[in-house]
Amino acid sequence: MTLPAGVYAQTYDEDQALIRTTPQWVWLIAFLIFLFALPLFGGGRIVGIMNVIGITVIAVVGLQINAGYAGQINIGQSAFMGVGAYAAGALTLHFNLPIWITIPMAGVAAALFGSVFGVAAVRIKGFYLALTTIAAQFVFSFAMIKLPKAWFGQAEGLRLNPVSIFGFEFDTDKRIYYLIMVIAVIMIYGAWGLIRSRTGRALVAVRDNDNAAEIIGIDVFLYKSLSFFIGAFYAGVAGALWGYYVRYIQADQFTLWLSVWYLGMLIVGGMGSILGAIIGTVVIRILQEMITFLGPQLADIELIAGVGGEIIFASMNMLLGGIIILFVIFEPRGLVHRWNIIKESFRIWPFPH
Amino acid sequence: MKKVFLLIIAALFVLSLTGAPASAEVTKYKVPVISDFSGAYAELFKAWVPMQKAIFAWWNDTTGKQLGVELELKHYDGRYDSTVVASMWPGILAECQPIIALGAGGPDVAALQQRLPQDKVPVVYGTASYGYGWLPNQWLFQVRPTYLQEFMAAFVWYTEQHPEKKPVKLGIMSAQITAALDIVHGFEKYFKEQLEPKGIGAIVAKEFVDISPVDVSSQMKKIIDAKADVVIGPVTTAMSTAYIRACQMYGVNIPTIASPHHTIFPYARAMKTYDPFEGHMVSAAHVSVTDTTSKTYAFFQDLVKNYGLNEKLWNVYTMMALNQSILAVRAVEHAAKKFGPAGLTGEKVYEAILAEPFTHEELMGSLPALYFTKEAPFSTKNLKVMIETVKDGKYVLATPDWVPIPTDIEKW
Numbered sequence: 001m002t003l004p005a006g007v008y009a010q011t012y013d014e015d016q017a018l019i020r021t022t023p024q025w026v027w028l029i030a031f032l033i034f035l036f037a038l039p040l041f042g043g044g045r046i047v048g049i050m051n052v053i054g055i056t057v058i059a060v061v062g063l064q065i066n067a068g069y070a071g072q073i074n075i076g077q078s079a080f081m082g083v084g085a086y087a088a089g090a091l092t093l094h095f096n097l098p099i100w101i102t103i104p105m106a107g108v109a110a111a112l113f114g115s116v117f118g119v120a121a122v123r124i125k126g127f128y129l130a131l132t133t134i135a136a137q138f139v140f141s142f143a144m145i146k147l148p149k150a151w152f153g154q155a156e157g158l159r160l161n162p163v164s165i166f167g168f169e170f171d172t173d174k175r176i177y178y179l180i181m182v183i184a185v186i187m188i189y190g191a192w193g194l195i196r197s198r199t200g201r202a203l204v205a206v207r208d209n210d211n212a213a214e215i216i217g218i219d220v221f222l223y224k225s226l227s228f229f230i231g232a233f234y235a236g237v238a239g240a241l242w243g244y245y246v247r248y249i250q251a252d253q254f255t256l257w258l259s260v261w262y263l264g265m266l267i268v269g270g271m272g273s274i275l276g277a278i279i280g281t282v283v284i285r286i287l288q289e290m291i292t293f294l295g296p297q298l299a300d301i302e303l304i305a306g307v308g309g310e311i312i313f314a315s316m317n318m319l320l321g322g323i324i325i326l327f328v329i330f331e332p333r334g335l336v337h338r339w340n341i342i343k344e345s346f347r348i349w350p351f352p353h
Numbered sequence: 354m355k356k357v358f359l360l361i362i363a364a365l366f367v368l369s370l371t372g373a374p375a376s377a378e379v380t381k382y383k384v385p386v387i388s389d390f391s392g393a394y395a396e397l398f399k400a401w402v403p404m405q406k407a408i409f410a411w412w413n414d415t416t417g418k419q420l421g422v423e424l425e426l427k428h429y430d431g432r433y434d435s436t437v438v439a440s441m442w443p444g445i446l447a448e449c450q451p452i453i454a455l456g457a458g459g460p461d462v463a464a465l466q467q468r469l470p471q472d473k474v475p476v477v478y479g480t481a482s483y484g485y486g487w488l489p490n491q492w493l494f495q496v497r498p499t500y501l502q503e504f505m506a507a508f509v510w511y512t513e514q515h516p517e518k519k520p521v522k523l524g525i526m527s528a529q530i531t532a533a534l535d536i537v538h539g540f541e542k543y544f545k546e547q548l549e550p551k552g553i554g555a556i557v558a559k560e561f562v563d564i565s566p567v568d569v570s571s572q573m574k575k576i577i578d579a580k581a582d583v584v585i586g587p588v589t590t591a592m593s594t595a596y597i598r599a600c601q602m603y604g605v606n607i608p609t610i611a612s613p614h615h616t617i618f619p620y621a622r623a624m625k626t627y628d629p630f631e632g633h634m635v636s637a638a639h640v641s642v643t644d645t646t647s648k649t650y651a652f653f654q655d656l657v658k659n660y661g662l663n664e665k666l667w668n669v670y671t672m673m674a675l676n677q678s679i680l681a682v683r684a685v686e687h688a689a690k691k692f693g694p695a696g697l698t699g700e701k702v703y704e705a706i707l708a709e710p711f712t713h714e715e716l717m718g719s720l721p722a723l724y725f726t727k728e729a730p731f732s733t734k735n736l737k738v739m740i741e742t743v744k745d746g747k748y749v750l751a752t753p754d755w756v757p758i759p760t761d762i763e764k765w
Contacts, residue, residue: 048441048442048443052439142529252459252463292437292441
């Protein structure tokens, strides 16, 4: 990727910097101001959508580290999220711990659960690994409904009161929006730092060719397990936030279907890019919101309602699936690739790209 | 000519003084309906939506007009997904400022249950309840008690019809999902504490299957070996189909007890015959769809005639929407009568729901009288069911009377 004209690094840190120019700082700060000011002018629906996007982005960024950077396919991210949610809920309910302890611990709990599958990843890859991670989904559901009721509530699940930090209670959508966004920004910044570090380079080496990586001295076992550990940590944090947002945790909320959607978000956004994970999450969530808006509107149209609900049902899911297929056909490297092309074209304009 | 003209003007003037009374001011309220247009239960909700619309239109034209209240339904596609409902609900609150809402099922219960007391919006559900939802101080209201209570009413009735079989042996065939396991735990507690000590019934087998199994023959063998008299558990069309196939394979016919939308009706709709379910039972705390002499059926015909409802929508699925909608409109009616038509809020509707019972008549004969309290999200008094069965290949009432639900079932 080319840098803007006149921008060059003179030190290693400058070379590795994410933000290189003053305009980039301006845009970043403006975006952050916009993000945190959104509840002041955005409606309730926007805040609700952004809350779910914020939580999902954290889980999908974790999946990107695991699947996109380390090349370890994972269809159990939703289960890891569930582990985090239950851990946070149990710690809050049974030990009354504050959220600045429960959220990281939820991440650790999910990470430990996830790293068990990371160990399996050392021996198997591809399709076989995918099936192993699907097992995480079933193990999680089974465990949550069978473990003692005093621990995780079994079928009843866990019900939480609004959490607070230093007396500030997160009892409204707007308040919890700030909690979610702060944690999302921190986690995304951490992810960017991770992938630019030695660990990130090791993960990429393992993805590209694990045999060659081993030969040059990278501990493949360690880094494969670590990728699951980190990816699941992110999912656990997302799960904790989900639990505090909805305030009711039940195993049925964390389904295999959700894990598949997360992979779909990666594909649409672009594998192997943190920005791709973010773009994919936002685009797919907005598409899903459009579908939920469109369905009832179409049902109100006499002609369509007369033909039958099957049309709406089929067409909505075809629309969503079709859009994902179109992305894969016309932009297999994801929307982030398209974004990079646009950026490049802008930088060298008026010269052709 | 001029005189005639002046006379006409004068006549018109006089008429205008005695003209029609000014129309009463009508306060409009939006009622959000969380539906499923593109998710797992879109097929079911396709039938619910016209029923909901018709009942609200009927109420607006009749009682609503008298009270000066008009309810406008606004459907939202929750996709039967708690993440979608969670993201959508703040927008629903802002857009509709609802005084009452209609829910879909489990996912929105999960997404909304904890926040409804703060949002102060009562939500009405048309399905039966679960044990894990049996909590005090809820803002969700279910028109029916728990599935366990409905099943046990039929089970106890069955034991009374077959006293020679006492203790009647129950086999459980369940999926390993939260909702099904909740019912299993309820069975275990109730049988251990009440039915087994009294020699009425005993659980002899407990087998687990997939939620959509292809084959349950090995589980069925164990149930047959345990000599079960009745089986409870098939709750999906796939499960009930696999169950029937297993029965046919072993040459047995162990009757099941289920909810009307679980077994007999959906199976027969697909296979065009009730025969395999001969002797099986379904029970629910609402009027039977087999009874076309009921007040509810007459009401349905009125909706068909005057509100464009399709005749084919008289089935076990749409009964749930009918029950839900009728309770919702009557709840607003109670609130409007108590507090006046203008300035209604969710809190006022909530208070009205708890203040007075809903009579069998105002519920159009569909539900027994409902007495809501803060103890539970469903009525805790006057609980009864209607039991349907298949007899000589026909889907009929097992008994013409409402059958009481045992009063000794406690929360599990």
